[in-house]
Amino acid sequence: MAREVQQQREDPLIWMLADENLQEVLSRLHDRVDRQSWCLVCKKFLHLEAAGRKYVHVMRPEILEPVLRRYNQLEHLDLSSCVEVTDQCLAAVAKYTSPRLVSIKLTRTKGFGASGVRSLVECRSLQNVDLTFCTQVGDAEVIAISRLKHLQKLKLSACWNITDVGLSALSSCKELRILGLKFCTGIGDGGIQTVAAGCQQLCNVDLSFTEVSDEGLASLALLENLECLSLISCNNVTDKGLNRLRSGCKTLQKLDVAKCPNVSSHGIIALTDSSVQLQQLNLSYCKLISSVLFSSLQKLKTLQVIRLDGCAIGEANLSLIGSGCKELKELSLSKCQGVTDAGIVGVVATCTGLQKLDLTCCREITDIALEAIATNCKGLLSLKMENCLLVTSEGLVLIGRSCFHLEELDLTDCNLNDNGLKSIARCTELRLLKLGYCMDITNAGLVYIGATCRNLREFDCYRSVGVSDEGITAIASGCRRLKVVNISYCSSITDAGLHSLALLRDLVQLELRACNQVTSVGISYIAASCKHLRELDVKRCSFVGDPGVIALSRGCRNLRQINLSYTAVSDSGMMAVANLSCIQDMKLVHMKNVSIECFANTLLSCGSLKKVKLLTGLRMTLPSEVISQLEDRGTRLRWMEKPA
Incomplete structure (x- = not known):
């Protein structure tokens, strides 16, 4: 006082x-x-x-009740980082937040059942429930949820035990607007039909990777407010279903039929003829898409996004897209066959408002396409060109000279050199820059980037062997707002480079895989300064040992994911890992200096652990009760057979 x-x-x-x-x-x-x-x-x-706090993300269930007592104005609760959330936990949530709680996120949590969900029904204001990958959730839990009369958003993706019985109960949720059923393989047409009849306010439905067929799809025509429909890999959906859907869905704005093997151009044409407001269309990996479709796209004057990844496309078809879809903002052609310079020229000549363009693995395009892009699309925000091997640094210079507003640029495995980087450095709004496998860039090129790209948040030079400490120092010194850095397999990086990276106080993800000159000293630099670090990969950093991991356990208390495979860490280092209360994901393959007893104690001590990768041999040597205890509390054990 x-x-x-x-x-x-x-x-x-x-x-x-x-x-x-x-x-x-x-x-x-x-x-x-x-x-x-x-x-x-x-x-x-x-x-x-505490009085003004509306949102809380709880990492461990044992502190849940004290947190709920302290934050008495809580409206949004995230429990997705907890491995196990019991029925008692959900009862506590209802006890302390029932008058106010609006949303709860339980993604990938285990331990609760119908009893716990019934407790949540006391939260009369609850509108948003996320149960994604809660694989224990079945019909009983969904029936309990259906009593939430103000429910507006429900995500049940990968809840495999749900059947039409549970799904049908949701028909009583008259205010339901968003329903996610991706990977719910137990549902069928009957449940969809009942929901469509009862939930007339539905505007966003995700049925991806389900067994829904044309019959279920046809019932969605009843939804007068449907704006977004996702049907990824729905093998039972055919052109007939899309044709029946056309009688309604006048408000449809987003349609995703990626990887639907039985959907052809004719089905898309039938539906799009009636959906005059369509803004986004995803046809990626639809093998039955043919030339007849592209002429019909000219009718979609409102189309802003089209994704054709993995489709066979000719240059004439691209020109048709350009001449009809003049409002196009995003075009994705990743791994498409038949994308040529002439096709790209045909699109960009008329779609001058293009903001995002994905040309990943379009191996026929050359500098001619880049010149057209630079000339016509000066407002471009994102350009992805991984593995475009015929493009030269001269073409990339043109991009740097004209596309000043670029925020994302992926040049992985391209013929880029320092002169190209000098030009790209003019793009001062860059937030993401990927230069992996660019064998001709050196520290000199990175100096240009560091000098001007102050807004950079993500930097990747994976396997770019010409990069060393000098270049990394230039990036770290100039781009102080970096959050994600990947310098894996840049074998010239040493502890001096990590000393520079320690300047990045906002760093959340660092990948150092196979940087074999990095030692525990360098890791200690990171641990001392990068307090926000959440993900660290030091796989095959053979000189990283216990001192580095101990420093991490003291300095990086928010670390959630770590890869220590093939390092020199021994028992004392692993005991330090056990003190990382937030750790959720560990990869611990070929750690020959760690004893079986230490493995067991560490894994059991990490109460937030959701996933761990271990060598297959440990399956026989770890005590069976340890494995059972981990599995019972929801930790996923991935057993790997990898050479030393």
Whole structure:
């Protein structure tokens, strides 16, 4: 108390502010660490933070009840990082949040059943429930959820035990607008028909990878507000189903039939003839798509996004898209056959408002296409050109000179050199830059990027062997807002390079695989400064050992994913890993210095562990009760047979 009085004497002005003024200041602190610092100032600041908190992401179920008691204005709760959420946990949620809770996220959690879900029904304001990959969820749980009369959004993806019985119960949710059933292989046409008849407000439905057929699809024509329909890999859907769907769906804006083997151009034409508002169309890997389709696309004047990945396309067809879809903002042609310079020229000549273009593995295009893109699409935001082997650095220079607004650029495995990088450095709005397998770039080229691309968030130079510490230092010094860095297999990188990367206080993901000159010293630099780090890959960094991992356990308390395979880590390092309370995903293959007993103790100690990759041999040597205990609490064990 004396400390607070002294603080008031030193800073009288701030203590004159009303609580609502202080809360306004707090609302402008978006960084989690800054908000934590605010809470440590005094008890009043701690109370104000709790009083205004609407969203909480809980990492461990044992702290759930204290958190719920503290944040008594909670509206949004995320439990997806907990391995196990029991019925008692959900009962506690209902007890403390029932008047206010609007959304709850339980993605990939285990441990609860119908009893717990029935508790949530007490949360009368609940509108959004996410049960994605909660594989234990079945009909009983869905029937309980159906009692939430204000439910608007429900995600049940990969809930394999749900059948038409449970699904039909949702027909009582009259306000339901978004329904995700991806990978729900137990449902059929009957359940879809009942939901469509009862939930007339549905506007977004995902039936991807289900057994739904033309009969179920036809019932969706009843939905007068349907805007988004996803049918990825629905093997039982044919042109007949799409034709029957056309009688309704006048408001359809997004249609995804990627990988539907029985959908052809005729089915798409039948549906799109009636869907005059269609804005997004995904036909990726639809093998029955033919030339007859492209003429019909000219009728879709509102089309803004079309994805044709993996389809066979001729240059004349691309020109048809260009002449008809003049509002096109995004075109994806990844791994398409028949994409040529002439086709690209035909599209970009008329679709001058194009913002995103994906030409991944379009191996026939050359600098001619790049010149057309640079000339016509000056507002381009994203360009992906991985493995476009006929494009030269001269063509990429043209992109740098004209497309100043680029935010994403993927040049993985392209013929890029330092001169090309010098030109690309003019794109000062770049947020993502991928330069993997670019064998001709050197540190000199990275210096250009570091000098101007201050907004860069993600940088990848995977296997670009000409990059060393000097180049990484230039990137780290100039691009201080980087969050994701991949320098795997850049064998010239040393601890000095990591010392530079430690400048990146916002770093959340770092991949150092096979950087065999990096040691525990370099990892300690990262651990001391990069407090936000969540993912680290040091696979095959043979000189990374216990000191580095111990430093990580002390400095990077938010670490959630780590790959220590083929490192020198021994028992003491693994014991430090056990102290990482947030760790969810570990890869621990060929760690010859770690004892079986230490493996067992570490795995059991990591209470948040959701997934772990281990060598197959450990399956026989780890105590069976350890394996059973991990599986019972929902940890996925992946057994790998890999050479040393």
